[in-house]
Amino acid sequence: MTAPSIPALRNVATRLRIDSIRATTEAASGHPTTCMSAAEVMAALFFGGMRFDPTDPQNPDNDRFVLSKGHAAPVLYAAWAAAGLFPREELLHLRRIDSDLEGHPTPRLSFVDVATGSLGQGICAAVGIALNARRIESGYRTYVLLGDGEMAEGSVWEAAAVGARYALDSLCAIVDVNGLGQSQPTQLAHDMEAIAARWTAFGWHALVVDGHDLPALLEAFESARATKGRPSVVLAKTLKGKGVASLEGKDGWHGKALKKEEADKAVAELERQLVADAPAPPIPGPPAKTRAPVHVDLATMPAPAYKKGDMVATREAYGTALAALGGIDPRVVALDADVKNSTFSERFEKAHPERFYQVFIAEQAMVGAAMGLAARGAIPFPSTFACFLTRAGDFIRMAGISFVNVKLAGSHAGVSIGEDGPSQMALEDLALMRAVPNCTVLYPCDGVSAERLVAEMAALDGLAYMRTSRPKTPVIYGTDERFPIGGSKVLRQSSSDVATVVAAGVTVYQALAACEDLRQQGVNIRVIDAYSVQPIDAATLAAAAKATGGVVVSVEDHYAAGGLGDAVSEALAPAGAVVRRLAVREIPRSGPPDDLMDRYGISARHIVAAVEAARRAPTSARS
């Protein structure tokens, strides 16, 4: 390509500033000064550094751009408008309820891979996007723009370490070092040397430039492109509010739209900076390439190879199924935070080492990279101990907002892990995952259901979570049993059931034992395996509640709030049934698994007691 005309880029930058001011003033909110510091970076990237087809933002070989500093959304929108994707006038619809030009970018927009607005996440996604280029053997490059305040987020350094480990030379970060945070100057302000030292120490090629110097930016992007074996970071020294004298470098302007008259004055000042007769900037397209979509027949997935009564931990069945799934679907990838021998994702690594990513003990980077991989067509399975997925809680929240196709897997759920103690027990993961309204939540109890549900997760288009357990449990399902998402299994029933017990995972076995105990006393109960916690099988639950006189007990190896009991309770509200919940209600301690399940109220004898208490309880407040 020919070198872009600097006057042309200068005008692009000026118009990006004008558009950012106009849009935020029209919306009466937003972050114009944050956009203004980044205007030259955006102009140099969109009309010089990047190769992409602006009419086809999802082209698999386009260079990618991630706005990690999501509050600069207006300048992102303005750049795409400048590139011709949509009319510039639409920018004035910023933040309206009927516009996809939201306050912070979301994938409702065709040119956004992952939602940003929670700082330090975009760079993690960019690592995943860059890993994906290798997976699909594309030459695309990945650019990600951060703010300098954002570098305080530890996830940035997790991503930096992973980027260096995988020698992601197709990845180029840009930090808009305007020196001002939301409420005060940033920790390092404009100490470019100190900032560069951090990136260099993390193995990156760091370039310090004047972020308003267009030729210097273009040269930096070329230097990054030419750097092999490590990612590059362009540290752009800028001024917040650049281009308008009354705003430039001024604290106290973060997140404030200009009033109409202030905006008019600022725009007039900027318009005077337009270079007359500059040529229109060229937009270089990506190399032409056609790609056939991947067709996968999940029916070719091998059936689980267990017989009833075999002892197998669901976490192990997960690993077995994941390795098999990888054999029939090349889009499937796995990510690990150095616990692959506990989660059994090592079986995937052994079978498909080129699609296995070791991020080490960095759960935020793991989930963030998975989001980026998913945004570009992979089907990522990041897994770790379920309790440590809370480390990525904010990423999981943003994964929901991003509508990404990520399959989270958390092992070692609940007190049933035993002696390692509470720090290793996930007892809030169901609450965390269920709170994301578009997240499917699965919780198998045996090897067959675990394997089948891995395939179901893969076939689903969207965010999903599987909770697995540490102890071995007996296989109770035949290998031809199917486990549709949203379903459940009625494991015990009779025409004289006096109560419904809803369990999942390890408590299924406690419920079965309670059923047996009660049967010996001449009392029958219905036992349901609610392997699909979200969506939950409301119809089956309602039918069971009706058949058992409205007596329903839930039992889960999870804290009382936000888990299975709450899910069952809400599902049964329309039917007018109340649910008595057995759950862990205090901070547990170390001990043998069976002792802990009993001590914290979720063992068979507690279920028996709850059934008996529920039968004696007052009937509905309405009756």
Add this chain to the structure above:
Amino acid sequence: MTAPSIPALRNVATRLRIDSIRATTEAASGHPTTCMSAAEVMAALFFGGMRFDPTDPQNPDNDRFVLSKGHAAPVLYAAWAAAGLFPREELLHLRRIDSDLEGHPTPRLSFVDVATGSLGQGICAAVGIALNARRIESGYRTYVLLGDGEMAEGSVWEAAAVGARYALDSLCAIVDVNGLGQSQPTQLAHDMEAIAARWTAFGWHALVVDGHDLPALLEAFESARATKGRPSVVLAKTLKGKGVASLEGKDGWHGKALKKEEADKAVAELERQLVADAPAPPIPGPPAKTRAPVHVDLATMPAPAYKKGDMVATREAYGTALAALGGIDPRVVALDADVKNSTFSERFEKAHPERFYQVFIAEQAMVGAAMGLAARGAIPFPSTFACFLTRAGDFIRMAGISFVNVKLAGSHAGVSIGEDGPSQMALEDLALMRAVPNCTVLYPCDGVSAERLVAEMAALDGLAYMRTSRPKTPVIYGTDERFPIGGSKVLRQSSSDVATVVAAGVTVYQALAACEDLRQQGVNIRVIDAYSVQPIDAATLAAAAKATGGVVVSVEDHYAAGGLGDAVSEALAPAGAVVRRLAVREIPRSGPPDDLMDRYGISARHIVAAVEAARRAPTSARS
């Protein structure tokens, strides 16, 4: 003090190894090799580097030790036994259900400040502990031991940045660089230069030593003590399993106890390393000092200065109350992640700058430092946007396990923030916080209740969370109204109420509007402000449910799972009442607050419709 005898320390280290092997073999689980790499570090610290009274672990002037690599718990327990706190034989009770020597350390033990076992957290707490030394004007030093794999956690670098910012020269981290993670070698293995470069770049004084060389370790701790103006880190190059030839530096031994015969052989090998006739090691005590406990009379807290109808955002009332509270309680401190002008914690900073800590955009470090401060007697209020507290989800989980006295505050809850869009909306924070069983959860709707609840939070001994809102809302309570934790307010009631509507925060106003609309149709409803979400006022709710024919509707600016509706539902289960929950049920978008509340089903008209539907619904499944 006199220099410790090296042969004495050598024997301490050897016995720490023996004890770690014996205890884990007896427990049949645990991490002996992780303990063995750290034996000299522990010996040099406990019998050379540190000044503390081993008979009084909570002495406010003791040097502090935090085991950030919590899986090395056996060596920590062995060190305290060696220092004389409890008999060495008790070490064999490791991981038993009746012993406080849990799999990972928790504050059930007198010498543990915060629970560890989720990596990368102990160093954040250590930053808070070091900040506390300044607060109480103590000369104690804070030591924290990390593993090298742990450095992959971004929170380590958040803590590093905060430690440098506050020039915490009383803080000394030690990294046990044994080069082996759980499942494979660590990313940087034994590349000590690369590791040192990272710490140096983050502003720390880094010392590389042979971690099995006792004189070198003692010298490093002295160098750290002599270093002013920045924290120090001792990078100790070690071998995992050091001391037993068959384990030394071998991968595949993480988290594995030795079998009985392996242990006997290993102990025999270690016993041969004991130096005959070495003196017993000295334990230097701390400087004698008595400290008077702080007595605070919260009754001197000024009353809120509002009149009914005043428009004030609860986030602003929070800031006002926090500043006032700081004036009467010197233990109160505040931490901010660069949003103090949005959360109004800037009012505290203005009044009490010496007790305000700016950690910048690093929510994990903020909550972790608060945990450390709380463990040493401060009453910390870390605050940020509620949605970004999910970034510290794993820390909040561990705060529960630590039983710490931290007061979390999250602003900008729910869709009612408006145009900034979903990335800035907390819609899962109630689920996250309620899932911690010992976390009090408060959600005021007006300025008076917000101010009063800040004082209630401070008076409570334990973890608490306050959720505040962005929009201004009218003051509805008189300034003499009290808001006990666990209470609620019945805002509307009559003898002919047909339904109970339970609301909190911004939805209180929607419920009041719905009540008015229905009244005009001749229908009366009861309206309850459930400002205490956990514990919730079960008695008042049950009485209301009974009085209104069991018709209960909850309405919350939160996702459906784990929030107010679930809390109300569980509280009413014993009374046999079902709850119809109005909540946000999809990923929201940007727009005006009122439009969003209406679009997502939590406005007055939806409450009216829900009341009408509930009255028409079938009665209980039991009736």
